[in-house]
Amino acid sequence: MSAGASFYITTPIFYVNDVPHIGHAYTEVAADLLARWHRQAGEDAWLLTGTDEHGQKILRTATANGVTPKEWADRLVETAWKPLLKTVDIKNDDFIRTTDERHEVNAQKFLQHLYDAGHIYTGEYEGFYCVGCEEYKQPSDLIEGTGEFIGQQVCAIHSLPVELLHEKNYFFRMSTFAERLLALYEDDPDFVQPAAARNEVISFVKQGLSDLSISRSSFDWGIKVPWDDSHVVYVWFDALLNYITAAGYGQDDEKFSRLWPATHIVGKDILRFHAVIWPAMLMAAGLPVPRRVFGHGWLLVGGEKMSKSKLTGIAPSQITDTFGSDAFRYYFMRAISFGQDGSFSWEDLSARYQSELANGFGNLASRVIAMVVRYCDGEIPVTTAFTDADAAIRATEIRVTDAAGEAISRLAIHEAIASVWELVDELNGYITIQEPWGLAKDPADRDRLDAVLFTAVRGLGTLAVLLSPVVPEACAKLWSALGGEGLVTDQRIDRAWEWTGGTHVSPLEALFPRIEATVG
Ligand code: ME8
Numbered sequence: 001m002s003a004g005a006s007f008y009i010t011t012p013i014f015y016v017n018d019v020p021h022i023g024h025a026y027t028e029v030a031a032d033l034l035a036r037w038h039r040q041a042g043e044d045a046w047l048l049t050g051t052d053e054h055g056q057k058i059l060r061t062a063t064a065n066g067v068t069p070k071e072w073a074d075r076l077v078e079t080a081w082k083p084l085l086k087t088v089d090i091k092n093d094d095f096i097r098t099t100d101e102r103h104e105v106n107a108q109k110f111l112q113h114l115y116d117a118g119h120i121y122t123g124e125y126e127g128f129y130c131v132g133c134e135e136y137k138q139p140s141d142l143i144e145g146t147g148e149f150i151g152q153q154v155c156a157i158h159s160l161p162v163e164l165l166h167e168k169n170y171f172f173r174m175s176t177f178a179e180r181l182l183a184l185y186e187d188d189p190d191f192v193q194p195a196a197a198r199n200e201v202i203s204f205v206k207q208g209l210s211d212l213s214i215s216r217s218s219f220d221w222g223i224k225v226p227w228d229d230s231h232v233v234y235v236w237f238d239a240l241l242n243y244i245t246a247a248g249y250g251q252d253d254e255k256f257s258r259l260w261p262a263t264h265i266v267g268k269d270i271l272r273f274h275a276v277i278w279p280a281m282l283m284a285a286g287l288p289v290p291r292r293v294f295g296h297g298w299l300l301v302g303g304e305k306m307s308k309s310k311l312t313g314i315a316p317s318q319i320t321d322t323f324g325s326d327a328f329r330y331y332f333m334r335a336i337s338f339g340q341d342g343s344f345s346w347e348d349l350s351a352r353y354q355s356e357l358a359n360g361f362g363n364l365a366s367r368v369i370a371m372v373v374r375y376c377d378g379e380i381p382v383t384t385a386f387t388d389a390d391a392a393i394r395a396t397e398i399r400v401t402d403a404a405g406e407a408i409s410r411l412a413i414h415e416a417i418a419s420v421w422e423l424v425d426e427l428n429g430y431i432t433i434q435e436p437w438g439l440a441k442d443p444a445d446r447d448r449l450d451a452v453l454f455t456a457v458r459g460l461g462t463l464a465v466l467l468s469p470v471v472p473e474a475c476a477k478l479w480s481a482l483g484g485e486g487l488v489t490d491q492r493i494d495r496a497w498e499w500t501g502g503t504h505v506s507p508l509e510a511l512f513p514r515i516e517a518t519v520g
Contacts, residue, residue, distance in 0.1 A: 007044065011031045011265055015058065036091060040465075130163075175211050197339075213234060215228075215233060240281065243290075261289060383454050464484065
């Protein structure tokens, strides 16, 4: 395999100070969907996720709970962050923790390399630090506090007071990379996406970059600076390195050259870290920059970014316990344009579940399979006599396969699903017009009935292949009901309409059962 030939995709590594909410699950699902899609397109896809465990934020939470930070991190990883992956059906290839030895040792190697190459110096810094963001803030990042913080300057993201810090630190000469970064954004317009995010990053860098403080000495929960163990590495510098330490940097050159560079999926809140600081770090180390950095929008509740600190967080299981993981995945990937903010509402979720998943897709599958069972004893008819209406379905299968693949290559996940849904809608219309139940009444219409059911079964199989990255559980069930060969995930998604199957269908339980209870 040649260098970087794989499709390596990452989520942010999440802070373990708290449990996940649906915003974190949203990023996980998006990255997982893309990884599954590329895997099914025959690529060497690799999905990395994990947890960010060092720094003051975690230290303070652990201390407040009377345990060591490592004990706290272990507890949260095992009881909350790893279970999240099951809750929303994530098929990750790796899970990295910044307390893993493979990370700590190789992050130190990276740092030492930058130090030896002259990219790091000792300096002093005074500024306002937000522990929530784990970041020094510029005065322009601060707003007037409200409520109990009236009269104080607070972080615009966390609405909490910032702390004035004065420290002697090590600094990374980030300012020297401004021109190279601007050239990168210019030469590779897809490097930062979506376009609005790219423009924001470019104008930020054009204002000039400061050097970056990359160590802290007032506490010790972190990776020790290799040449000075009275300092720990700044938590963001440490965290960003997870993307290469998990890929074998410093210890497995073959793996590293196969995987790196990666596609990073992050929320827009942390885009600058990924689109400015991270490529500058890699340039300093002489390593390739990421393939691209995509900053998705925020899930909003009541018009505000959902967050635990503002008590607007919704646990993913609140949704999946009622609707299931497939519905979670479908809803957030379909209803929100990937890259834009989106408001979550229980009403919208219930309405889409009912009309699109249960009535649109689920019912179509149940009806077609039930008719093959009833009219053909479960044997999938074989026929060669097709009408224009049948050919039109076939053409739609090919068209939406291509359109969805093209949308995925642009990371336009919502567009890909919308394209596939054209086939769901067309097949439903086709069944209504062809009325196989009417054809079944007259033996003279047998050939026509066979052609209609054959066409519908082919279309359903194509849907199972195309929707498998989105709603994997339902598609696995549909695939086995269609008598599909092997696993649906082994079918090539870029040629979905060519799927190969067996000769018989078997009964199918409702893919998206009716939900009786009121939720919310
Ligand atoms: O920032 N809507 O971790 P974090 C959509 N450890 N996505 C949301 C969201 C919302 N309302 N709220 C959170 C960190 N997210 C660092 C990352 S990476 C080297 C280090 C998602 O736990 C989104 O992906 O604060 C966002 O970027 C991330 O959670 C922030 O997670």
